[in-house]
Amino acid sequence: MxxxxxxxxxxxxxxxxxxxxxxxxxxxxxxxxxxxxxxxxxxxxxxxxxxxxxxxxxxxxxxxxxxxxxxxxxxxxxxxxxxxxxxxxxxxxxxxxxxxxxxxxxxxxxxxxxxxxxxxxxxxxxxxxxxxxxxxxxxxxxxxxxxxxxxxxxxxxxxxxxxxxxxxxxxxxxLLAELDRREAVLVERARMARELHDMVANHLSAIAIHATAAQSLDDPAATGDALGVIRENSVQGLAEMRRLIGLLRDAGAQDAPAVTPRLDALDALLERARGHGAGSGLTFVLVDERPPGCPALAAPVELAAYRIVQESVTNALKHAAPGEVTVRIGRTDGALSLAVTSPYDRRPGPRAPGSGAGLVGMRERAALLHGTFDAAPDGDVWRVRATLPADEKEAAS
Incomplete structure (x- = not known):
């Protein structure tokens, strides 16, 4: 009642x-x-x-x-x-x-x-x-x-x-439009954060490593070489920062062609890593197991694969023990496989400070393409594994 x-x-x-x-x-x-x-x-x-x-x-x-x-x-x-x-x-x-x-x-x-x-x-x-x-x-x-x-x-x-x-x-x-707008802003901020981290972290890590070496060496020639590397990485990092800021500020940037890193540039990436890691006893090897004549991958897949390898190499420069860092690329059954192995160093601290966002960014890049990602120690080796869809339609969905 x-x-x-x-x-x-x-x-x-x-x-x-x-x-x-x-x-x-x-x-x-x-x-x-x-x-x-x-x-x-x-x-x-x-x-x-x-x-x-x-x-x-x-x-x-x-x-x-x-x-x-x-x-x-x-x-x-x-x-x-x-x-x-x-x-x-x-x-x-x-x-x-x-x-x-x-x-x-x-x-x-x-x-x-x-x-x-x-x-x-x-x-x-x-x-x-x-x-x-x-x-x-x-x-x-x-x-x-x-x-x-x-x-x-x-x-x-x-x-x-x-x-x-x-x-x-x-x-x-x-209300739904506002929620969609906020979600789009958050996604774009996360994308920019990943791109900024991946572009600049490599150069800043090299600067920090060589600056530490320059402070600890009494050899003027070695100190001069370290300062040269610091200057080179500073210039490159500043150029990439300016390019990213220009893309964000330019209203017509979305119509302008952007230089997207691809897997073909891994040789140059590892060559720079060899120069940065020589003083730490690190060597870098690229093993490309892709069959000859493979068609090109979709741009989002190429970019994600390059950034994952770049961040793995940067982490190796900061954390790995002296030894060989192997980057292995393969393509089977419509999937691109990446594997980066480096000697696992159990030292209490890295050679250069980091933000801890590298693994998060790599995992996000793989998830956005409906791929898989895993990074963990395996005995005396730190192993990074990622699988990305090689099919352009699947990667764009």
Whole structure:
């Protein structure tokens, strides 16, 4: 059972309607502009009581439309028995309209049907009892006073609900668009962070390693070589930083051709790594097991593969023990396989500081292409393995 709740404060417009109806009905009563004689011997003054009750129902038309309709029906019956005041009838039609407009969905469905049923009965019964054509006017009057306002409210309510549903859909669409925009911004930020890290970390790691060597060496020639390497990597890193910033600032950068690193550039990458790792006892070997005549890979696959190898080589320069670093590339069954192995050094700290984002970036690159990635120690070897789809359609999906 639903708990009873007292109706809220009447709306200002409802107060005006109730007051106007009450004052207008009283004025019509004293001017003698009311219906015929009372029925069942009731005093005619009871019509004023029905008028006051209908005015009270108007005060509840928005806050308690069901209660207002119940009061209005009782007041209307009393008004008909006491001679009928036109103001009471007009307010009753408004009470029916408000009950459908502001009532529950169930009430909005049932009230128009009930009004239609009452109209049919008010048409058939007088015709059957009076057996005169004029009796049809009673049904017409009842239909105008009940069915008319009820179905008018149905049409307006349906239009209002449709407008509210449209506004809700528009708000939901705007919210989804905003969420999509934020997601796109986050994805783009992550992409830029990976690109910035992969482009610059290699050069900065080489600078840090050679700067440490220059500080610890007393040989002027070796110190000069280290400073030369530092200068070369500084210039290259600065150039790549400027290129990335230019791409971000230039509004037409998306239409300009961008230089995308490819697997063909791994020889140059490992050649630079040999120069950086010579002082640490590191050697770098590239083993290309791809069959001859392989078609070129999609640009996203080439870029991801290059960046994964680049980050693996950078990590080897910072962390690996002296020995051989092997980069192995293969292509079988529509997949590109990458494997980078380096001597595992259990030293407490790296040769150069890092952000710890390298493994995260490599894993993200593989995941974006629906590939696999794994990096973990395997005995005395640190092994990085990645598998990327070689099919261009699969990589772009």
């Amino acid at each position: 639903r708990p009873f709740t007292a109706p809220g404060r009447p709306h200002r417009d409802d107060v005006l309607i109730a007051a106007s109806g009450l004052l207008g009905g009283v004025l019509l009563w004293f001017l003698g502009l009311h219906g015929g004689p009372p029925l069942l011997g009731l005093p005619a003054q009871l019509a004023l009581l029905a008028l006051a009750a209908m005015s009270g129902a108007e005060l509840l038309r928005r806050t308690a439309p069901g209660t207002a309709l119940a009061i209005g029906v009782a007041a209307m019956v009393l008004d008909v028995l006491c001679g009928t005041v036109i103001a009471t009838v007009l307010m009753f039609t408004d009470v029916i309209y408000a009950a459908v407009m502001y009532g529950t969905p169930a009430a909005a469905r049932r009230i128009p049907r009930a009004c239609a049923l009452v109209t049919v009965l008010a048409t058939l019964l007088p015709v059957a009892l009076l057996r005169a054509p004029e009796a049809l006017l009673i049904g017409v009057a009842v239909g105008v006073g009940t069915v008319g306002p009820a179905w008018t409210a149905v049409l307006i309510r349906d239009h209002r609900d449709a407008a509210q549903a449209a506004r809700l859909r528009a708000e939901q669409t705007a």
